[in-house]
Amino acid sequence: MDGYELSVGMEVHAELLTETKMFCRCRVDFGGEPNSRVCPVCLGLPGALPVPNKRAIELVVKTALALNCTVPKNSIFHRKNYFYPDIPKGYQTSQYGDTNPLGYNGHLEITTEIGGAKRIKIRRVHLEEDTGKLTHLGQEGSGIDFNRAGVPLMEIVTEFPPDISSVEESKEYLVRLREILVWIGACDGKMEQGSLRCEPNISVRPTGSDNYGTKTEVKNLNSFKSVQLAVDREFSRQSQELSKAHSIRQETRGWDESKLDTYVMRSKETEADYRYFPCPDLAPMVLTEEFVQELREELPVLPDARRRHYVKHLGLSTQEAFALTQDRAWSDFFEQVCRAGAEPKTACNLLNSEFAKNLHIRDLTVTDPGVPTPRQIAALAQLIDSGTLSSKGAKTVMVELFERGGEPMDIVDRLNLTQVSDASFLIEAVKSALVQNPGPAKQVADGDEKVIGFLVGQVMKATQGRANPSLVHEELRRQLNL
Ligand SMILES: [Zn+2]
Numbered sequence: 037m038d039g040y041e042l043s044v045g046m047e048v049h050a051e052l053l054t055e056t057k058m059f060c061r062c063r064v065d066f067g068g069e070p071n072s073r074v075c076p077v078c079l080g081l082p083g084a085l086p087v088p089n090k091r092a093i094e095l096v097v098k099t100a101l102a103l104n105c106t107v108p109k110n111s112i113f114h115r116k117n118y119f120y121p122d123i124p125k126g127y128q129t130s131q132y133g134d135t136n137p138l139g140y141n142g143h144l145e146i147t148t149e150i151g152g153a154k155r156i157k158i159r160r161v162h163l164e165e166d167t168g169k170l171t172h173l174g175q176e177g178s179g180i181d182f183n184r185a186g187v188p189l190m191e192i193v194t195e196f197p198p199d200i201s202s203v204e205e206s207k208e209y210l211v212r213l214r215e216i217l218v219w220i221g222a223c224d225g226k227m228e229q230g231s232l233r234c235e236p237n238i239s240v241r242p243t244g245s246d247n248y249g250t251k252t253e254v255k256n257l258n259s260f261k262s263v264q265l266a267v268d269r270e271f272s273r274q275s276q277e278l279s280k281a282h283s284i285r286q287e288t289r290g291w292d293e294s295k296l297d298t299y300v301m302r303s304k305e306t307e308a309d310y311r312y313f314p315c316p317d318l319a320p321m322v323l324t325e326e327f328v329q330e331l332r333e334e335l336p337v338l339p340d341a342r343r344r345h346y347v348k349h350l351g352l353s354t355q356e357a358f359a360l361t362q363d364r365a366w367s368d369f370f371e372q373v374c375r376a377g378a379e380p381k382t383a384c385n386l387l388n389s390e391f392a393k394n395l396h397i398r399d400l401t402v403t404d405p406g407v408p409t410p411r412q413i414a415a416l417a418q419l420i421d422s423g424t425l426s427s428k429g430a431k432t433v434m435v436e437l438f439e440r441g442g443e444p445m446d447i448v449d450r451l452n453l454t455q456v457s458d459a460s461f462l463i464e465a466v467k468s469a470l471v472q473n474p475g476p477a478k479q480v481a482d483g484d485e486k487v488i489g490f491l492v493g494q495v496m497k498a499t500q501g502r503a504n505p506s507l508v509h510e511e512l513r514r515q516l517n518l
Contacts, residue, residue: 040275041243044200044236044267045251046209048192050223051166051231052095057186058165059086059129064188066229070181078186080125086317088113092163092188093138093321095222098331099190100139100161102216102338107328111138113163113315118305121180122167130164130191132312137162138323144216145340146208156209157195164189190222197248198239203268207260210234215339219364227258236267240274240284249274250284254298256291266291269298342367350380359388369402369410376414383417390434398438408437416444428501429453457504465503466511469494481516488512 054064060077076084100107114136115127131137139161148154166187171179192213200206214232218225225232239251252274254266274284289298337345339361346357361367366387373383391413400407416433419425425433425448436447448454456462470477473494479487488509495508512518 039243040240040271040278041245042201042203042267042271043198043239043241043248043251044206045196045198046192046194046200046206046213047235047237047253048210048213049166049233049235050099050190050192050217050225052092052188052190053221053223054089054091054095054188056089058089058092058163058188059186062186065183066226066231068183070179071183073183074185078124079182086129088318088321089188094331095188095220096138096161096163096190097323097328098220098335099192099217099222100142101328101332102220102335103139103142103144103158103161103192105139105142105158105161106135107139107323108135108137109324110320110322111136112320113318114312115315116164117311117313118309120167121178122170122185124168124182124185128164128167129315129318130312131162134160144209144212146205146212148208149202149204154199154205156199156205159193159195161190161192164191203264203271206236206267207264210260210263212340219339220335227260230258233257234263236263238267238270238274240271240278242278249278250286252284252286252298253288253304254291255288255301262291262293265296266298269296273298336364339364339367346380350374352380352384356384356388360384365401365403372410373413373417376411378414378417379421382421383413386413386417386420386430386434390431394434394438406438408434408441412437412441412444419444419448423457423504424448424454426453426455426501426504428496429455452502454502455504456499456502457507462503462507462511463515465495465499466508466515469498470512470515477516480512480518485518 051064056062057064057078060075062073062075062078065073077086097107111131113129114132116130116132117127119126134140137160140159142158142161143155144158145153145155166184166189168180168182168185171181173179194200194209200209214223214225214227217223217232223232227233234257235253235255236257237251237253239249241247241249252270254270257263257266270289277284286304288301288304290301291298342361343354343357346352346360347354352360360370370383370387373387374380378386391408395401395407416425416430416437419433420427420430429448432451432453433444433447436442436451437444469491473491476487476490480491491512492505492508495503495512496505
């Protein structure tokens with residue numbers, strides 16, 4: 037919008053990948069019969085006492101470390117008080133304050149539209165619990181499902197003033213954040229199931245102004261796409277209001293996917309409304325240096341660092357590096373193939389083409405049993421690099437590895453796939469192809485070089501794909517005096 041600039045802060049809620057809820061032993065799962073995973077603690081019945089889930093605390097600290105945050109030595113839980121039917125206790129157990137949350141003062145690096153790097157400051161990463169789910173049943177009123185109540189929830193909030201200043205950066209921040217959360221096993225990242233939820237707060241101000249505008253928060257966004265659309269829509273709506281000299285109201289707005297528009301849900305509460313106070317039922321957490329150090333050591337190399345390594349040290353393109361870091365298991369597999377002796381470039385090409393294709397056809401993932409091992413793929417890559425196997429032969433060997441297993445070299449021998457680079461064999465093969473295709477041969481000789489590909493194809497066909505195609509190409513040009 038001409039004359040206005042956009043600022044976006046992000047609040048992301050991620051359900052943690054734990055077996056049980058935050059303060060009780062109820063199982064964490066998606067779906068199921070309503071209220072089938074509840075107990076006196078997560079229903080907030082009188083006298084029930086919470087016991088914190090250690091795994092959840094570890095996952096939040098790991099996330100905080102991955103996001104370059106400071107982890108405090110002590111941290112406590114607070115009660116965030118409000119009345120709403122989805123919160124059976126009358127308060128949500130959460131964390132409050134600038135330096136109390138399990139992580140604060142961090143940052144995440146994103147790539148901007150012009151290819152530069154931008155640091156998005158992170159204000160805090162804290163631990164809380166999820167609420168229940170309200171369902172409107174039409175004539176019959178409303179139903180409440182508490183299966184989700186008490187599920188460990190992590191909130192990640194960006195710093196103010198916001199660093200994000202475009203729709204694209206909003207999306208990029210979420211993509212990179214989700215990637216890290218899934219990579220370190222903190223969250224499954226399923227936005228459509230609500231295990232990752234994002235609430236952008238959006239403000240607009242005249243270009244160059246030092247004063248940030250009043251912000252609105254948008255809810256009900258269940259895909260990256262809807263986040264982008266909603267941020268874009270709020271940018272134009274607020275710009276238009278400001279251009280008419282109307283003021284923006286601080287409010288929470290919903291997203292209507294069918295109308296591609298935001299609507300008012302409620303005027304935004306302020307922090308003071310929640311009457312936060314330390315939860316008397318939960319002992320303060322002490323985070324020793326050893327505890328934090330152990331978690332730091334458990335952290336895998338993060339996707340961004342892996343990509344930099346692939347480009348800088350393995351000679352791959354940025355695009356290839358991104359394709360290899362789609363998920364951690366895939367990237368781990370690639371590294372194992374390289375360690376088993378494959379050239380990175382050949383390994384990358386094999387994985388992203390034939391290997392991926394065979395997995396896809398069989399509906400397998402890289403960690404499933406029966407999938408070729410990194411050692412087998414490395415042996416196949418070496419046969420390609422040594423010129424023993426053509427790309428067509430490599431395809432056949434890959435299929436054999438999936439269907440029957442075995443050693444790539446044995447498969448090559450058994451199926452007689454060795455690529456032939458022998459000069460006399462190629463000279464004969466090319467000679468007979470020219471005799472059998474006098475028309476195309478004349479066309480090429482007369483200068484229509486496009487047809488040469490057809491002749492290469494004829495030689496490949498006659499030799500059942502065993503001739504080395506680049507040598508065939510050379511030999512054709514030699515015999516046609518090109
Ligand atoms: Zn429970």
